[in-house]
Amino acid sequence: MGKSGRVFVRGLTSQTYGLGEFRRRQLAVDRVRDDSVVVDDAKVGHSGDSAKSRTWWRIGPGDEDFLTQTIQVHFVELPPESSNHGHGHQNEAAFYILEGRGYEIHDDQRYDWNKDDLVFVHTDSVHRHFNPYQERAVALVVKAKCTWMFMGLIQQGRSGPVEEEDRFGPREDWSRIWTPGVLDRKKVISPADTTWQDTPLGRVRVMSSPERTDARIFSVDAFELDIPEGGHSGKYWKMADEVYYVLDGGGYALQWEVEAEIAEKYYARIAREPKRYDIRRGDTLYVPQNHVCQIFAADGTPLRLFNAQNRVFKHLGYDTVHYFEPASTTTA
Template sequence: MEQVRTQTQTREQTKQNVHVYTEHYDKKRIYVREVSSNRYSLAAERRERLDRIPRVFTPELGHGKKENWAVMRPGDETFRSQSLDVHFVTVQPNGRNDGHGHQNEAMFYVLEGDGGYEMHDGKRYDWNAGDAVAVHNDCVHWHNNPNPEKRAVCLVMKPKPLALFLGLTYQGKIGYKPENEHLYEPRSEWLTARPEGDDEIPKVLPKDATPFELTPFGYTRRIAGEGVPLRIKGVEAYLHQIPEGSRSGKRWKMPDEVAYVREGEGYDLHWDVEAEIDDQYYARIAKKPTKWEWKQGDVIWTPHNTIVQRFNTGAGTAELIAGSNRVFNLLGYSRVHYFENAPEYDAG
């Protein structure tokens, strides 16, 4: 009966939302930022940008009726990266957001809220705090929070800028139709996505579905990526725990990364890496690292091609949620090099 009521509500909302795709923003929204230079080499532009950008910042997460709270987007005045679009989504008690669809997928991690659920293409998917949830490509969906007293809060990571750059631009609220629709045939099945068997991959990864493992970087639990039973293609994500008084491994990889500090405090050391091009590519590693202090509620951005090591200086275990764009692996940048392992890994 719940699904029947939900589908009825969807049809009613569809009638109300027809032509909502014609809405305009007061300020132009930047989906993909231009990459330009007066020189062939972009090294100088990159260096100038990195020298003036804070790599730790505290995003706003308020309590009003506002639904989306930006963390990192291409249109940010302090532009960092467009590998991922990262933001918070809040759903008020007994609330839901508008039904909508976009071609890019989205992975979200439930920070607060039990007993919530998704509606994806007419199917219900239940979630609780600590779960990871997949919104697949070309999915009509909305989030629901039936809790009468407490709001739900989710951290969303999605490779949306890449999808839009590739021309996957169909997005809108329920009721979207093509202009001059009389020029088109009646609607038919959407047959250019969702390979056979894709709908059998889980859409919700419960918090105990994957274990914490001891890796060279430390204690991590993977929540999206190769081998993880979650229907996400474009995002690598994991939880990272650092014991009191300890540190992570010292790691070098090409993708940039966004990490949200769920608990604890500490600091990062970042060794920037520049390129020297001779008979082959050579790395020039900074002699001294930069130090970036963080605390609960902060976001850490690690730039592309950076060596990082993370230290816990607070009482108790520090926990972070980190993610990056998975396309780097497909392009051949899947190798990770460790200069040092986490002490727990060496002890184990």
């Protein structure tokens, strides 16, 4: 949270062309955050909360200490028989339902959701969240909002009339400039819409990816990873940073920093020793850009995680994950 208001996009400045010092400061920050970390309680610069609903941020561009702005993480809580305020923004958001059930009103249409569903607020959506039931509902929200902000897509706010309305003509259908076919895509991905697959990373349930052309989201990729008791994920290297949320169980992650040796071309130099990060239920684990990572279930129970990353990396040419060794549950 910024000192004078909400930070939507963080600037990057340096007295030199090389940005190694900035990266060193960023990598020095603790990468595991639990419920004690609230970087923004939504009292400034957010229009979604009602008298009952609650929103709070875990990871965002205004954080001190700063982790990332490629993927933001916050939570929404709706007590029994409550709703939040409706508003609209150009950026997408993905809601993973941690507890309860309820429904959305998006552009005057209703979409019901339950625990373990992934719900999409689509681009340019006017939306509101409802919980008409007797148990509370809690959602983990991941989004690439800064990508929209950086690109100047900043038209957002509560429903209301246009300022200086006399300057503008009659209403036009905004969806004329959307990607063809988006109205036919799913707004809610439930467990029934997915299958568990054994991959080099481990046992995975993909909810959002470029290959899932039935899902109405273009900026956030998401999956669940299930690591059996005493097992481990694949040891993998990728350019995109990512966030894991621990749904159940506990264990630890090993992360190896990758340095760039700039010679006649780029060479990767992987740290000889990893850094270890212990994780438990309710924690977020951040994996920085250009790192090697491996995750272990180590508390005597299976480890179940939700993963999210900004899909833009794949459009920038970083669409490959390299595996140094597969997960303990697969021979791939």
